[in-house]
Amino acid sequence: GDLLLQSISRRLTIVATQYRVCQVDVGRLGGDEFTVLVQSTNAEMTALRIADGITEAFGRPFSLGGQELFVTASI
Numbered sequence: 069g070d071l072l073l074q075s076i077s078r079r080l081t082i083v084a085t086q087y088r089v090c091q092v093d094v095g096r097l098g099g100d101e102f103t104v105l106v107q108s109t110n111a112e113m114t115a116l117r118i119a120d121g122i123t124e125a126f127g128r129p130f131s132l133g134g135q136e137l138f139v140t141a142s143i
Contacts, residue, residue: 083121119143
């Protein structure tokens with residue numbers, strides 16, 4: 069479980085940091101909940117792009133211990 073949460077965090081961070089024009093912070097709230105905070109002059113559009121990127125990123129499986137795990141995101 070911990071390895072999956074770490075992999076999810078890395079994937080969220082990769083997606084969020086693709087947008088260098090803004091400040092983006094990724095954090096774990098607890099359990100299996102994460103938050104992505106976006107600070108930008110065009111925060112709404114950037115947040116929409118990041119949400120699309122997260123949806124796309126979670127369409128790919130996570131490989132852990134030789135197994136593929138599929139995880140969904142609720143945004």
